[in-house]
Each structure stands twice: as structure tokens, then as C-alpha cells.
Amino acid sequence: MNFGGLKGIYMEIGFCLLAILFYGIVTFILPLAAIAGLVFVIIKLFKKPGKSGGGGRPVRSEAELAAEAAMANVIEEAESMEAIARRKRHELAEAMKAKGRLDRLALVYYIESALKSGLDRAAIAAALKAKGWPDPEVESAFSSYSGLA
Amino acid sequence: MLEFTRRYFAAAKAMYEAHSFDRTPTPHIVAFELFILAMAAFAVWWMWKNEKKGVQRFCIAAGGLFLHQFFTSPMWHNYKMGWWAYIYQDISWISTLAWATFITAVLVFVDRTLPKLKDWQRFPIYLALLTPLSTAYEAALLKLGVSGYAPEVRQAMSGWEFLGVPVEGFVYVPVFMALVVSFTKYWSFYILEKPVIPLRRRPWLRSFVVSLAAVLLFELTVEPMVENRGFPAWSYIYRDITVILTGSWIVLVWLAINVVDKFFIHFDLLKKFAAYLGIVFVAAMPAELWLMANGYRVYSPSTVAAFTGLHIPFTQLPMEVAFGIPLYFALILSFVKYWEIILDN
Numbered sequence: 001m002n003f004g005g006l007k008g009i010y011m012e013i014g015f016c017l018l019a020i021l022f023y024g025i026v027t028f029i030l031p032l033a034a035i036a037g038l039v040f041v042i043i044k045l046f047k048k049p050g051k052s053g054g055g056g057r058p059v060r061s062e063a064e065l066a067a068e069a070a071m072a073n074v075i076e077e078a079e080s081m082e083a084i085a086r087r088k089r090h091e092l093a094e095a096m097k098a099k100g101r102l103d104r105l106a107l108v109y110y111i112e113s114a115l116k117s118g119l120d121r122a123a124i125a126a127a128l129k130a131k132g133w134p135d136p137e138v139e140s141a142f143s144s145y146s147g148l149a
Numbered sequence: 150m151l152e153f154t155r156r157y158f159a160a161a162k163a164m165y166e167a168h169s170f171d172r173t174p175t176p177h178i179v180a181f182e183l184f185i186l187a188m189a190a191f192a193v194w195w196m197w198k199n200e201k202k203g204v205q206r207f208c209i210a211a212g213g214l215f216l217h218q219f220f221t222s223p224m225w226h227n228y229k230m231g232w233w234a235y236i237y238q239d240i241s242w243i244s245t246l247a248w249a250t251f252i253t254a255v256l257v258f259v260d261r262t263l264p265k266l267k268d269w270q271r272f273p274i275y276l277a278l279l280t281p282l283s284t285a286y287e288a289a290l291l292k293l294g295v296s297g298y299a300p301e302v303r304q305a306m307s308g309w310e311f312l313g314v315p316v317e318g319f320v321y322v323p324v325f326m327a328l329v330v331s332f333t334k335y336w337s338f339y340i341l342e343k344p345v346i347p348l349r350r351r352p353w354l355r356s357f358v359v360s361l362a363a364v365l366l367f368e369l370t371v372e373p374m375v376e377n378r379g380f381p382a383w384s385y386i387y388r389d390i391t392v393i394l395t396g397s398w399i400v401l402v403w404l405a406i407n408v409v410d411k412f413f414i415h416f417d418l419l420k421k422f423a424a425y426l427g428i429v430f431v432a433a434m435p436a437e438l439w440l441m442a443n444g445y446r447v448y449s450p451s452t453v454a455a456f457t458g459l460h461i462p463f464t465q466l467p468m469e470v471a472f473g474i475p476l477y478f479a480l481i482l483s484f485v486k487y488w489e490i491i492l493d494n
Contacts, residue, residue, distance in 0.1 A: 019237065020160055023459055023468055093415075105415040106347035114344040131493070132349040 088148050096144075107133065107141035112148065168238045168455070174231040178293050182234065182243050189246040192253055200257060206337050210256075211249035213332035213480070217325060218245060220476040223374055223452040226297045227290075238455060244290075251282050252326070252333060268334075268491035275330050276323045283322045288312045299451035301373040305388070324366045328480040331487035338490060339418040346494055347414050351407055356489060360403040363484045367477070368395050376447045394445075397436070402481055405429045406489075422482065429478045437474060438466045 096105040107128065114124045121142065128138045174182070196203025218240050227239045234241045255278045259271050266274075290296035291313050298306070298315075309316040338345065368390050380391040405428040409421055416424065440446040442465060448456075452469075459468040 019457070020157065020459075028462075096415075102413070102415045103347065103349070109415060109417070110344055110347055113342055116342065117344050119344070127346055131346055 085148065092144060092148060104137065104141055104144065107137065108145045108148070111141055111145045115145075170226070170239060171228050172230065172232050172235070174229050174234075175293070178229055178295060179231065181289065181293060182230065185243055185247045185250075189250045192250045196253060196257070202337075202340050205340050206333065207249060207253050209336045209340070210252045210329070210333040211245050213329040213336075213483075214245050214248045214252070215240075216332070216476045216479060217329055220473050220480075221325075221371055221374070223449070223455040224299050224302050224371070226299070227295055228297070229293075229295055247286060248283075248329075251279060251286070252329060255279050255282070256330065256333065268494075269488070272327075272330070272491075276326055279326045279330070280319065280322050283326065284312065284314050284318060287318060287322075288314050299373065299449070301449040301451055305373045321370050324370045328363075328367065328484050331484040332480055335418070335422075335483040335487040335490070338487075344494075345418065345490055348410070348493060351411055352489075353407060355492070356407060356485070357399070357403050359485045359488045360406070360481075361399050363481045364395060364399045364402060365390075367481055368398075371477075374449055374452045376449065377445060378447055379443075379445050394440075398433070401429055401432055402478070402485060405432075406482070406485060418486075422486070425482045425486075426475055426478060429482070430475050433474050433478065434466070434471060437470060438464055441466065441470070 092108065093105060096102065096108075110128070111124055114127075115121075119127075125138050125142070128141075129135065193204055193207055196207050200206065219237070222238060222240050227235075227241050227244060230241050230243060234243045236242045255275055259274050259278065263271060263274065287296060306315045306317050311319075337343075369387070372388055372390060377389045377391050377394055380393050384391040384393045386392050386395075402425075405425045408428065409416070409424040413421060413424055437446065441448075448470075456467045456469050460466060461468065461471045
């Protein structure tokens with residue numbers, strides 16, 4: 001096939017094709033995606049008051065709560081350990097965001113990655129205190145992290 | 150669909166032909182390319198065998214290099230490397246591999262031989278090793294007739310040379326290397342999942358000083374690409390670098406970093422970086438458009454010659470400038486953040 005008199009397609013022409021494609025993505029698809037994202041965020045914001053966790057949640061009967069707990073157990077057993085950890089992480093993040101405690105969430109994430117990298121608890125606590133984090137804040141972050149581990 | 154494909158290929162062909170230059174290599178150039186490829190292949194193999202996520206780190210170095218090459222390509226030329234060597238205009242992937250090999254080799258060598266030194270102490274050692282290595286590479290390219298400089302760059306040179314390489318290279322190379330090394334290190338932290346300590350109180354002043362150093366140094370090296378006109382005479386500090394414009398970029402980088410680090414403290418390095426870049430881009434793109442439209446920013450003839458003619462819809466902003474803004478700031482932001490991370494951890 002001869003596209004517009006093109007005899008051979010060399011790498012540089014390939015890159016030009018990519019550049020035009022990229023240009024199309026940036027100038028047409030990305031703005032559309034941004035508008036769609038904005039609409040999604042607005043819809044989510046309007047929906048939030050009705051279904052937010054904690055105080056906003058409707059009061060349920062004991063039977064409903066027991067049934068929900070039993071269902072949660074079944075689901076939990078079915079899930080892999082990894083999925084549980086992921087869910088716990090997500091729940092913790094949501095709870096911290098709801099409380100406006102993003103700083104504590106950052107501490108929990110730091111503790112998680114520092115422990116993974118081989119640092120011990122005392123070294124992590126010392127490093128955080130050296131950066132001005134108060135003792136109770138560091139301890140709370142460790143206890144929040146232990147809920148994840 | 151076939152008609153669309155035909156037009157698409159025709160546009161790519163036109164873009165290719167608009168930037169034709171001598172691609173015919175000499176036997177010496179081919180031999181040199183084979184040597185570079187062998188060296189890069191060995192580096193990749195060694196990194197794969199001996200370093201954690203070594204191949205990814207090599208790719209990060211190559212990516213950082215490519216960003217810099219893409220952004221600054223109107224300042225120099227790379228001819229006669231053979232049709233196979235080019236990926237876009239005269240930017241060569243073989244050259245990208247050569248630079249990535251140097252950077253990776255030096256970083257690994259210094260990190261392994263001086264493990265007790267802190268990161269900020271190793272940084273000048275990286276630059277001290279990379280500068281002569283880069284000078285030797287540049288001297289070889291000049292000797293082979295591959296490398297050359299745009300007229301605006303030659304005009305800005307003093308004319309003094311060392312081993313056939315302009316002495317300005319001894320300023321340009323460490324700055325360019327500092328940016329690419331920082332980029333490589335920042336993203337290595339991310340892929341190696343290095344714990345980065347969250348700060349309770351942001352060091353605003355220190356952050357400003359690092360942002361100032363990054364923007365000012367980078368502006369010095371890319372100064373021949375664009376001319377800043379019409380600013381008050383008192384604001385020019387060196388050639389056409391104006392404290393108004395450069396100061397605005399410094400404040401923008403500084404604010405973006407501090408706002409994101411303050412209000413999105415829980416984000417990981419990737420999300421934070423995307424947020425910094427997003428803020429900077431949203432502010433810098435309309436500013437650049439306005440400055441260009443009003444004659445305050447005039448791109449040099451070599452830079453304009455490299456434009457493909459594609460514009461951002463509904464504006465007169467060339468695609469290269471729109472893409473160049475995030476590339477320019479990606480290197481600066483990674484430099485500032487890398488320095489903040491190594492000073493705090």
C-alpha cells in the first residue's frame with residue numbers, strides 16, 4: 001500500500017505519526033476527558049451528603065447490622081489477604097480524609113513504606129519526631145498503621 | 150477510514166520532509182554508533198543483573214535525557230547519523246542511549262563506591278565525573294562532524310575552546326546533567342518505593358532558594374532559544390534574562406510545590422508530581438500565550454524553524470511550545486523536589 005506517495009516508512013515518520021496522534025489526544029481527547037471528569041466530580045459532590053460515612057449514614061436496625069456483618073464476614077473470607085489489605089487501606093484513607101487528617105494519613109503511609117524498606121519502629125519514630133511531629137501524633141499514626149498490617 | 154489514514158500518513162510525511170538534512174553517515178560514524186550501542190547494551194545487561202529495578206532506572210535516565218533533548222533540540226544539530234538513528238527531526242535515540250549510559254554508569258559507580266556519603270554530598274561528585282565524560286563525548290561528535298550549534302548559540306559563545314569543545318559547555322553540561330540526574334533520582338525514589346518523610350512545617354525559604362537556583366540555571370542554558378523583549382531595562386540581569394519573567398517562573402514553581410505539599414501531603418511522589426506539573430502548566434500556558442501574542446517572547450529563528458506548524462486549537466500557540474512548557478517544568482520540578490527530599494531524609 002502506498003499512503004500518499006510514501007514508499008518506505010522509517011522510524012522518524014513513525015514518530016511524526018505518533019506526534020500527530022499525541023497532538024490529537026492532547027488537543028481533543030484530553031479536554032473532553034477533563035470535562036467528563038469535572039462532570040463526574042460535580043455529580044459525586046452533589047450525591048455525597050446522602051451517602052457519606054459516619055454521621056451521615058441512616059440508622060439501621062440490629063438485625064440489619066447483624067446481617068450486614070455476616071455478609072461482610074462471608075465476603076471477607078472469600079477475598080484474598082491482599083484484597084482485604086487494599087480495602088482496609090482504602091477505608092483508612094477515606095476515614096482520614098473525612099476527618100480532614102491528611103497529615104496523619106501521610107504519616108501512616110510513611111510508616112508503611114519505612115517498615116517495608118527495613119527501618120525499625122524506633123528509628124521511624126525518631127525520624128518523625130526530628131521533623132517536628134509531636135509524640136501523640138506519631139503514636140496515633142502507628143496505631144492506625146497497625147490496623148492495616 | 151482509508152482516506153483518513155492516507156491524510157494522516159501524508160501529514161506525517163510532510164512533517165518529516167519539512168526538516169530534511171544530511172543523514173548520510175561516514176564509516177567512522179557507523180563504527181562510533183556501534184560502539185555506543187554495545188556500551189548501552191552492556192550497561193542495560195549489567196543493570197538488569199546487579200541493580201534493583203536496574204533496567205527501569207536506565208529507562209528513566211533515557212526518558213529524562215529525551216525530555217531535555219526534545220526541549221532544547223533547536224539549539225544544536227545532530228546530522229549524518231543514518232536514517233535509522235533519528236526519532237524526531239535531528240534527535241537521535243543513539244545519542245539518548247549514550248547519555249543515559251553515562252548517567253547510569255556514574256550514578257551506580259558513585260553510589261556503590263561511596264555508600265556512606267549522603268545524597269547531597271554525592272551529587273557534586275556525579276557532576277564532577279559526568280562533565281569530563283560529556284566533554285569527551287561532545288568532542289568526539291564534533292570531530293566526526295555529527296554535532297553542531299544553532300547560529301543563536303554560536304553568537305552567544307565566547308569563541309574559546311577546550312579539546313574543540315566550546316568552554317561554555319563547562320557551564321551548560323553540569324546544569325543539564327544536574328537536571329537530568331535529579332530527574333533520574335527522583336523517579337528512582339518512586340520506583341524503588343523509598344520512604345519520603347512528610348514534613349510538619351514546610352521550609353518555605355529553602356524551597357524558594359532551590360527553585361531560584363533551578364529556574365535561573367536552566368534559563369541561562371536555554372537563553373538562546375527565545376528572546377524576552379519589551380521589559381523594563383532595569384529588569385534585565387544577564388543578556389535577555391529578565392527578573393520579571395524568570396522571577397514569575399520561580400514563584401510559580403515555588404508556590405505549586407508548597408501548595409501541593411501542604412494540602413496534598415498524603416500523595417505519593419507520582420501524584421504530587423502530576424499535581425505540581427498540572428498547576429504550573431495551567432498557569433504558565435496562558436501566560437506564555439499572552440507574552441507571545443504581545444511580543445514579549447520572541448522565539449529564535451532556529452526554534453521557529455523546528456516548529457511543525459501545528460497549533461493548539463483556537464490559539465496561536467505552537468504545539469512545540471505547548472509541549473515544551475511541561476517538559477521544561479518537569480525537569481525543574483524534579484530538580485527542586487529531589488533536593489528537598491535528599492535534604493530532609
